[in-house]
Amino acid sequence: MSVDSESWEQSRNLQKMIRSVDPRQCDRKLRLFAVACCRRVWDLITDPAAKRLVELTEQFADGAIDREALRNVWSGAPDYPRADGAAKQAAAFGCASWEAAADSYTRAAHDAEAAVAEAIDEPDSPEVGLRKYELRGRERAAQLDLLREVLRNPFRSVSFSPTWRTETAVLLARQMYESRDFSAMPILADALQDAGCDHTLVLDHCRDPGQIHVRGCWVVDLVLGKS
Numbered sequence: 116m117s118v119d120s121e122s123w124e125q126s127r128n129l130q131k132m133i134r135s136v137d138p139r140q141c142d143r144k145l146r147l148f149a150v151a152c153c154r155r156v157w158d159l160i161t162d163p164a165a166k167r168l169v170e171l172t173e174q175f176a177d178g179a180i181d182r183e184a185l186r187n188v189w190s191g192a193p194d195y196p197r198a199d200g201a202a203k204q205a206a207a208f209g210c211a212s213w214e215a216a217a218d219s220y221t222r223a224a225h226d227a228e229a230a231v232a233e234a235i236d237e238p239d240s241p242e243v244g245l246r247k248y249e250l251r252g253r254e255r256a257a258q259l260d261l262l263r264e265v266l267r268n269p270f271r272s273v274s275f276s277p278t279w280r281t282e283t284a285v286l287l288a289r290q291m292y293e294s295r296d297f298s299a300m301p302i303l304a305d306a307l308q309d310a311g312c313d314h315t316l317v318l319d320h321c322r323d324p325g326q327i328h329v330r331g332c333w334v335v336d337l338v339l340g341k342s
Contacts, residue, residue, distance in 0.1 A: 120270035124263070127255065130221040132262060134214065136269055140342065142216070146176040147331030148265045149205035149223040152258055154329075156227045159198035159234055168192055168202045173330065175206075198230035228254040260327060267333035271316060275337045279310040288338035297328035303338070 118126065118135035126132055133145060153160065153169045160166050168188055175185040189206040204223035207216045231254045232247035267273065284306040291297045304321035312318065320326060320334050328335070336342070 120268055123268050123270060127259060129224055129255075129258065129262060130217065132259075132266075133217045133220055136266060141266060143176045143342070144265045144331050144333075144336075145217075145220045146172055146205065146207065147329065148262055149201070149207070149220045150176070151261045151265070151329040151331070152224045152227040153198070153201050153205055155254070155257065155261075156198045156201065156230050159230045160202060162195065162199050164192065165195055165199040165202040168206055172202075172206045176331075197226050197233060201226035201230065224255075224258045228258065257327070261329060264327065264329060265331035265333065267316070267320075273314060273316055273333075273337070275314075275317070276311065279307050279312045280338055280340070281306060281310045284310060284338050288335045291328070292330060292335055292339060295330065297332065297335075300326075300328055300334075303334070307338070 118131055123132065123135075136145075150169055150173045157166070160169070171180060171185050171188055174180045175182070185206060186208050189203065189208045192203050192206075194200065195203055201223045204219045204226060207219040207223075228251050232251045235243060235247055235250070237243050284303060287299055287303045287306055291299055291303070300321045304318045307321070308318060317334055317337070
């Protein structure tokens with residue numbers, strides 16, 4: 116079944132959602148999605164080199180380092196298991212096609228999800244199995260929210276006026292992006308509204324108390340002019 120506007124909001128199939136978007140427009144955002152999945156399990160990444168790879172992947176996504184610099188680190192990294200493996204998958208190099216790159220981003224999320232369950236170091240039992248299943252389910256739901264946070268519904272258009280990029284709005288967005296502290300999102304909504312923004316999707320996304328924001332947030336990216 117193809118992905119449409121309604122199924123985008125309801126789908127639990129990360130791979131299908133990732134493959135439904137235009138790769139020419141979304142590589143940066145999908146890398147940041149994979150980074151966000153890794154940061155959710157940051158304490159489960161055991162190798163400092165794997166953590167460094169996550170940081171470099173984020174820097175590459177934002178143009179702070181070039182492709183060769185990230186490729187060199189990625190190619191020298193071992194095939195890590197689980198949380199550390201998610202770090203390498205987030206870098207997504209050595210892919211022969213867009214489908215292979217999409218699979219790397221999907222595996223980054225899957226490895227992070229598995230790491231959460233495997234962190235339960237207890238003898239197997241029905242109760243432990245159920246706890247692991249529930250943990251994986253919650254992590255998968257969080258990852259789906261992250262994907263929708265970074266990739267807004269591609270089937271719903273958002274026309275963002277340059278006049279909404281006031282000095283206040285841009286300053287707020289930049290501070291949140293650089294600090295990774297997005298607690299000022301409701302204030303950003305106020306600044307955008309003061310500038311004339313009346314787009315419900317934009318304002319609601321900023322003011323949703325249940326929304327977790329990360330680098331790549333589609334509203335913050337619109338304010339900063341990032342694609």
